[in-house]
Amino acid sequence: MPNSIPEAVLFDLDGTLVDTAPDLAEATNALRRRHGLTSLPYEQIRGQVSNGGSALVTLALGLPSGSLEHDTARQYLLDAYEQAVAVHSRVFEPLDQWLSRWHSEARAWGIVTNKPRRYTLPLLDALALTPGALLCADDLAVKKPAPEPLWEAARRLGVAPEACWYVGDHIRDIEAAKAAGMTAIAVGYGYMSEEEDYQQWPADIWFGTCGELVDALTEFHR
Numbered sequence: 001m002p003n004s005i006p007e008a009v010l011f012d013l014d015g016t017l018v019d020t021a022p023d024l025a026e027a028t029n030a031l032r033r034r035h036g037l038t039s040l041p042y043e044q045i046r047g048q049v050s051n052g053g054s055a056l057v058t059l060a061l062g063l064p065s066g067s068l069e070h071d072t073a074r075q076y077l078l079d080a081y082e083q084a085v086a087v088h089s090r091v092f093e094p095l096d097q098w099l100s101r102w103h104s105e106a107r108a109w110g111i112v113t114n115k116p117r118r119y120t121l122p123l124l125d126a127l128a129l130t131p132g133a134l135l136c137a138d139d140l141a142v143k144k145p146a147p148e149p150l151w152e153a154a155r156r157l158g159v160a161p162e163a164c165w166y167v168g169d170h171i172r173d174i175e176a177a178k179a180a181g182m183t184a185i186a187v188g189y190g191y192m193s194e195e196e197d198y199q200q201w202p203a204d205i206w207f208g209t210c211g212e213l214v215d216a217l218t219e220f221h222r
Contacts, residue, residue, distance in 0.1 A: 005220045006163060006164055006165040006183065006220070007159045007163040008107075008108035008154065008157045008163065008164045008165075009102070009108075009109045009110075009164070009167065009217065010109065010111070010150065010153055010154075010164055010165065010166045010182070011109070011110070011111050011166075011167050012111075012112065012113060012144075012166075012167065012168035012169060012170065012173045013113035013115055013123075014049055014050060014113065014115060014191065015049060015050050015170070015190030015191035015192075016092075016167055016168050016169045016173070016187060016190055017091060017092065017095065017099075017111065017129075017167075018089055018091055018092070018127065018129075019089060019090055019091075021045065021046040021049045021191060022042070022087075022088035022089065023084055023085060023088050023089050024045070024056065024081060025040075025042050025046065026080075026084065026087070026088075027056075027077050027078075027084070028040065028045050028056045028059070028060050028077060030077070030080045031056075031057070031060050031076055031077045031080065032060050032061070035061060037060075037061075040059070040060065044059070046191055047193040047194065048191070048193070049191040050170045050190065050191040050192065053074050053077055053078055056077060057070055057074045057077060058070070060077070061073055078119075081119065082118065082119060085122045085123050085126070086122065086123050086126030086127060089123060089126075089127070091129070092189070092210045093210065094210065094214050095210050095214055097214075098217055098218060102217075108132050108133075108157040108159055109131055109157075110131045110132050110133030110135070110153045110156070110157055111124075111129075111131045111133070111134050111135070111153075112133075112135045112144065112149045112150050112153050112166070112176075113135070113136055113137065114136075114143045114144050114172075115136060116137045117136040117137075117138055117139070120134070120136050132156070133153040133154075133156040133157050134153075135149040135150075135152055139152075144172045144173060144175075144176040145171075145172035145173075145175035145179065146179070147176055147179035147180035147181075149176070150164075150166055150176055150177065150182060154182075161180050161181045162181050162182065164180075164182045165183045166180070166182045167185040167187060167213065168185070168186065168190075169186075169187050169188075169190020169191060169192065170190070170191075170192070173186075174186055174201045174202055175202075177203075178202060183204045183205070184202070184203040184204045184205075185203060185204065185205050185206075185207065185213070186198045186199070186201045186203035186205070186206045186207070187206075187207050187208075187210070187213055188206065188207065188209070189209050
């Protein structure tokens with residue numbers, strides 16, 4: 001592990017900081033019910049959440065992206081999700097306790113997500129999360145794995161990129177962190193399919209569970 005204590009910790013949102021899969025799974029199955037189909041198992045949907053709404057539509061209905069039918073179905077799924085964005089979603093335990101303490105000590109932290117603001121802000125409001133910097137998919141001309149959103153988050157926090165940790169559960173998070181010059185932290189508890197191996201991602205540090213991540217982060221309170 002790096003010897004230096006990070007001046008700021010940045011998180012991906014879905015599958016890293018917040019467990020949003022239950023609400024996204026409900027929206028996905030609502031789409032299936034609309035088409036007269038039975039619900040998919042939760043774990044099957046969970047593995048696709050980080051790949052976005054289009055991937056969930058393809059999983060739910062088998063419709064390839066780019067078609068009018070796919071776009072219509074995707075809008076239905078997103079509308080259903082927007083109506084219930086934080087019913088079951090929660091900050092991962094015990095990350096919630098660590099974050100409360102880090103925030104109370106006025107330490108710098110932020111969120112860089114490929115989730116659009118219209119879904120992100122209601123979620124953060126419901127969970128009472130107030131990051132010092134928030135970059136969403138529609139804030140800049142590019143999004144992860146481009147480094148620019150991470151750079152902008154660091155700039156808003158007044159911290160150099162090399163003094164930041166970026167924590168994520170998808171290879172694009174790791175690619176973005178490496179491109180931004182940040183310490184890239186890969187976590188294995190997030191949303192990935194069974195065939196994915198997060199330990200093969202080009203990260204600087206890998207944590208299998210949220211507890212292991214929090215144990216490492218807790219060292220910085222001492």
